Amino acid sequence: MLLLNALALCASLLAAAGHARASALTTSVSPNERLCFYADVDKAGEKIGFYFAVQAGGSFDIDFDVKDPNEKVLLDGQRERSGDYVLTANTAGEYSFCFENDMSTLTDKLIDFDIMVESEPRREVAAKPGQVADHTSPLEESVYRLSSMLMSIKRTQRYFHTRETRGFSLVKSTQSRLFWYAVCESLAVVGMAVLQVYVLQTFFTKTGRKYKV
Numbered sequence: 001m002l003l004l005n006a007l008a009l010c011a012s013l014l015a016a017a018g019h020a021r022a023s024a025l026t027t028s029v030s031p032n033e034r035l036c037f038y039a040d041v042d043k044a045g046e047k048i049g050f051y052f053a054v055q056a057g058g059s060f061d062i063d064f065d066v067k068d069p070n071e072k073v074l075l076d077g078q079r080e081r082s083g084d085y086v087l088t089a090n091t092a093g094e095y096s097f098c099f100e101n102d103m104s105t106l107t108d109k110l111i112d113f114d115i116m117v118e119s120e121p122r123r124e125v126a127a128k129p130g131q132v133a134d135h136t137s138p139l140e141e142s143v144y145r146l147s148s149m150l151m152s153i154k155r156t157q158r159y160f161h162t163r164e165t166r167g168f169s170l171v172k173s174t175q176s177r178l179f180w181y182a183v184c185e186s187l188a189v190v191g192m193a194v195l196q197v198y199v200l201q202t203f204f205t206k207t208g209r210k211y212k213v
Contacts, residue, residue, distance in 0.1 A: 025037070025112075025114075026110065026111065026112045027099075027110075027111055027113070028108050028109065028110050028111070029108065029109045029111060030101065030108050031101055031104045031105050031106060031107065032102060032104075032105070033100070034100045034101075035098065035099050035100075036096050036097065036099075037097045037098075037115065038094050038096050038097070039115045040093070040094055040095075040117070041089040041091075041092050041093060041095060041117055042092060044090055044091060044092055045088065045089065045090075046089045046117055046118065047086060047088060047117070047118040048087040048088075048089055048115070048117055049085070049086050049087075049114070049115070049116035049118065050066060050084075050085045050086075050087065050113075050115055050116075051082075051083065051114040051158065052064065052082060052083055052099070052111055052112065052113035052114075053081070053082035053083075053112050053113075053158065053162040054081055054109055054111055055110045055111065055112050055162060055165040055166065056110040056165060056166070056169040057104070057109035057110055057169075058104050058107040058109065060081050060166055060169075061079040061080060061081050061103070062079070062080060062081075062099050062101060063076075063077065063078045063080070063099070063101070063102060063103070064077055064083070064097070064098060064099050065077075065100075066087070066095065066096070066098075067095065067096045067098075068089070068090070068091050068093070068095055069091050069092075069093030070091060070093075074087055074095075075087070079103065082162060084155065097113070097115055099113075112158075112161070112162070112165075
């Protein structure tokens, strides 16, 4: 009996994985560039998960929009640092997910994003014990709970990954600014020294003016 339960659990997990299509990517958006990605939805009613976070570049913000196959805007935002959305596809076809870096003229934006199309419908819990065969069994309910917990862990990992990447980018930017500040300060000190030597030389040269000391 235990072996059968284990096999059923594995089958449920494989079935759930077979009905989900996901793509986790990292891309760079150049200044004044619009970059789009696409996902196919086979039928209406499927769930679409969309996550993004700006990892590096400028103020860690980006413009984005999500459109359905009829070019209708489902989601949009300006100067957003991150987002995590779940949509219901009302139309089958190709959905577009676009990022636009119009606010920057020199800085590239590094974006980590994930697009997932989920077509596995969740059955309702049985109203009576005798209807378990036609509805969600306790084993499948456990699978759904495990899936929810895994998604929560995944979101937490994304959050800390974004925090780490942004912190590293901030440290690199601060280090670069300190370096160039030190270089400019050194050049200023050398320039002041050269200027002082030149001024002193003009006091004691024959061509310069004569001053009584």
